[in-house]
Amino acid sequence: MFSNLKRSEKIIIEVVLILFFIIWLYPIMQSVIESLKIKGIANYIAVLKHPKINYPRVLFNSFFIAVSSSFVVTFISSLAGYAFSKLDFHFKNALYYLLIACLAIPPASVMTPMFSAAKNLHLMDTYGSIILPLVAFNSPFMLMVIKNYFDSIPDSVIEAATIDGCSTFRIYATMMLPLGIPAVINVLVLTFIYSWNDFLIPLLFVRKESMYTVTLAAQYFTAAKNQTPEMVAQLYAALMLMTLPSMIIYIFGQKYLQSGLTAGSVKE
Amino acid sequence: MSIAKNKLAKKIVPYLYVLPIIILSGLFLYYCIGSTAYTSLYEWNGINDEIKFIGLENYKNLFEDKVFYISLFNTLIFFVFTVGIQAMLGLLLAVLLRAKLRGHTLFKSIFFMPVVMAPIIIASIFRIMMDYNLGNLNVMLRALHLDFLAVSWLGDPKYSLMSVIIVNVFEWMGFSMVMYYSGLLALPDDVFESAKIDGAGFFNTLFKITIPMLKGTTSTLIVLGIVGSLKTFDIVVMLTGGGPGRSTEFITTFLYKRTIEEYKAGSGAAIGIIILIIAFVMSIIQIKFYESSQKDM
Numbered sequence: 001m002f003s004n005l006k007r008s009e010k011i012i013i014e015v016v017l018i019l020f021f022i023i024w025l026y027p028i029m030q031s032v033i034e035s036l037k038i039k040g041i042a043n044y045i046a047v048l049k050h051p052k053i054n055y056p057r058v059l060f061n062s063f064f065i066a067v068s069s070s071f072v073v074t075f076i077s078s079l080a081g082y083a084f085s086k087l088d089f090h091f092k093n094a095l096y097y098l099l100i101a102c103l104a105i106p107p108a109s110v111m112t113p114m115f116s117a118a119k120n121l122h123l124m125d126t127y128g129s130i131i132l133p134l135v136a137f138n139s140p141f142m143l144m145v146i147k148n149y150f151d152s153i154p155d156s157v158i159e160a161a162t163i164d165g166c167s168t169f170r171i172y173a174t175m176m177l178p179l180g181i182p183a184v185i186n187v188l189v190l191t192f193i194y195s196w197n198d199f200l201i202p203l204l205f206v207r208k209e210s211m212y213t214v215t216l217a218a219q220y221f222t223a224a225k226n227q228t229p230e231m232v233a234q235l236y237a238a239l240m241l242m243t244l245p246s247m248i249i250y251i252f253g254q255k256y257l258q259s260g261l262t263a264g265s266v267k268e
Numbered sequence: 269m270s271i272a273k274n275k276l277a278k279k280i281v282p283y284l285y286v287l288p289i290i291i292l293s294g295l296f297l298y299y300c301i302g303s304t305a306y307t308s309l310y311e312w313n314g315i316n317d318e319i320k321f322i323g324l325e326n327y328k329n330l331f332e333d334k335v336f337y338i339s340l341f342n343t344l345i346f347f348v349f350t351v352g353i354q355a356m357l358g359l360l361l362a363v364l365l366r367a368k369l370r371g372h373t374l375f376k377s378i379f380f381m382p383v384v385m386a387p388i389i390i391a392s393i394f395r396i397m398m399d400y401n402l403g404n405l406n407v408m409l410r411a412l413h414l415d416f417l418a419v420s421w422l423g424d425p426k427y428s429l430m431s432v433i434i435v436n437v438f439e440w441m442g443f444s445m446v447m448y449y450s451g452l453l454a455l456p457d458d459v460f461e462s463a464k465i466d467g468a469g470f471f472n473t474l475f476k477i478t479i480p481m482l483k484g485t486t487s488t489l490i491v492l493g494i495v496g497s498l499k500t501f502d503i504v505v506m507l508t509g510g511g512p513g514r515s516t517e518f519i520t521t522f523l524y525k526r527t528i529e530e531y532k533a534g535s536g537a538a539i540g541i542i543i544l545i546i547a548f549v550m551s552i553i554q555i556k557f558y559e560s561s562q563k564d565m
Contacts, residue, residue: 005367009470013364014371020361021375027393027438028381030404076288083285095286095294102297104547106499108520109540112527113303116314132296139293168281197386199502204528215388219506222392232396243389250384254377257384262446 035236038229043237052209053217055241062196062213062245065127069134070191073142074184076135081146081180082172086158096147102140107133107200115204129205130213134195142187149183150176186260189253193261196246214242301544307537314533326538336539338514339522342429343497346518350436351493355486357437358444363474365445366452376449380442387439391506394435398422398507425515428508432516435503440496444489451485452478491554498547519543 005013035043048055083089084096114133123129157179158171166174177184199215206216221238225231250257308326312319330336361379365372382390397404398421406418421431459481463473479486501520504510510517510525519539527536 010369013367014369017361017364017372017375021378024378024438027397030397031393072292076292080286080289083282087282087285089279089282095290099289099294101548102293104495104551105297105301106495106520106543106547108499108501108523109543109547110297110300110304111523112307112314112533112537112540113300115527116533119315132292136293136296139289143289193384199386199388215386218386218389218392222395222506232402235396239389239392243385246385250381254380258380258446259450261383262443262450
């Protein structure tokens with residue numbers, strides 16, 4: 001099916017691929033072009049000097065939230081992944097399935113208690129009010145990814161260490177984590193991307209502009225009245241600035257992200 | 269004595285490993301579900317202490333609410349079309365990329381790029397592009413003398429849901445494509461070789477061998493599509509905000525408006541519980557279906 005193609009078949013394949021390539025490239029390319037219209041690079045400078053949206057601060061907020069949640073998620077899901085994979089205890093399966101069942105919870109469905117709790121406990125506009133829900137919603141999936149990977153590490157590897165009298169924590173820290181590095185990195189990167197791109201959680205818990213994340217800032221710029229061509233060009237510049245960090249991450253880690261984002265979703 | 273102590277420690281230690289995730293994730297999420305279920309039985313604005321028990325009244329009102337059915341129906345239509353189109357396009361492009369002709373890695377990375385970008389930013393770009401007067405899409409169509417195609421993409425209830433579907437396909441097609449692509453790489457070459465020797469053509473091989481063998485991938489994409497559709501929020505808020513009218517009201521945007529904008533926390537919570545029930549039932553059906561299809565093979 002894929003080898004010994006005729007010349008005509010090769011041409012058809014290339015033409016169809018190029019056609020779709022243009023469709024998928026167009027929105028990004030035209031955004032870049034539009035963002036430089038009329039005033040050129042000054043559009044970008046205007047966004048950077050925006051009176052209400054402080055770009056470095058917005059980047060810092062998103063970065064801080066994404067890094068914190070990905071470290072917390074990786075730490076707690078690798079600890080639990082190790083226990084669920086290699087240790088024996090009562091209710092092991094029940095606890096595991098209770099956690100995995102949370103995969104099916106759409107965050108929007110439980111927004112009512114989250115919102116009123118944050119409001120009544122005066123947790124609005126704090127990093128914690130954004131990081132905690134992100135950790136809670138991302139952990140079950142990441143637990144599954146890490147546990148599946150740990151399951152593929154043979155028990156015999158850690159048996160010798162157990163007989164030598166190593167504590168379980170030493171086995172976790174000096175054997176499971178190094179052996180599980182591919183899964184650990186995968187979980188770190190996935191949680192970072194999911195947290196960085198999240199919109200609903202910051203939308204619920206952030207009111208102050210100083211706490212805006214890139215997704216809220218993007219919404220702020222797009223929701224403003226953009227009537228003149230100058231304003232539209234500036235809006236494109238703002239959107240490009242907001243998406244720049246994820247583009248850079250993608251360019252350097254694209255092979256990794258393609259396999260990581262899809263592989264984790266295949267249930268074993 | 270010390271042996272007994274050791275035994276006790278051995279019994280307790282494993283729980284210490286799972287405790288952090290149970291507290292930060294499990295308890296948090298089950299508390300949220302419990303609290304949502306509890307709130308759904310009350311009339312409450314979500315802010316002050318005035319809270320009144322009304323039993324299943326919130327649910328009863330929902331089942332008599334036309335908007336509730338419209339939002340469910342829109343979500344269903346969205347699910348069917350996005351999952352269908354994404355799977356078909358994804359499979360087509362995966363098969364074409366699998367021929368590994370010149371430029372296939374570049375094509376693949378561009379198709380996948382939107383998956384990594386924030387949905388809210390993709391939707392922002394499309395919102396400007398799809399503007400009736402000034403948007404690039406209509407400017408281009410008019411320049412090509414295709415004025416009849418230059419519709420009001422987001423402002424006309426006839427086209428608004430379709431436009432949301434198009435943007436979602438743009439965002440997520442690359443995901444289906446990479447899933448199918450890695451599925452194709454895992455298929456043994458000799459299956460295709462023997463099909464070729466038997467004289468099976470391209471389409472025959474595609475429909476009789478390739479697609480059936482990728483059943484597992486398709487099934488995974490359907491599960492993810494169900495959960496994904498019930499989660500869809502960002503792109504709808506940004507593109508149409510549920511309008512015009514209620515033409516793109518999703519179950520999630522309906523819930524958001526009830527809770528945050530109309531201050532009806534009880535009714536919002538009832539919608540949340542209905543979403544949860546649908547999500548759980550669908551996941552269970554799909555897992556059962558998946559297990560039985562595995563047994564047949």
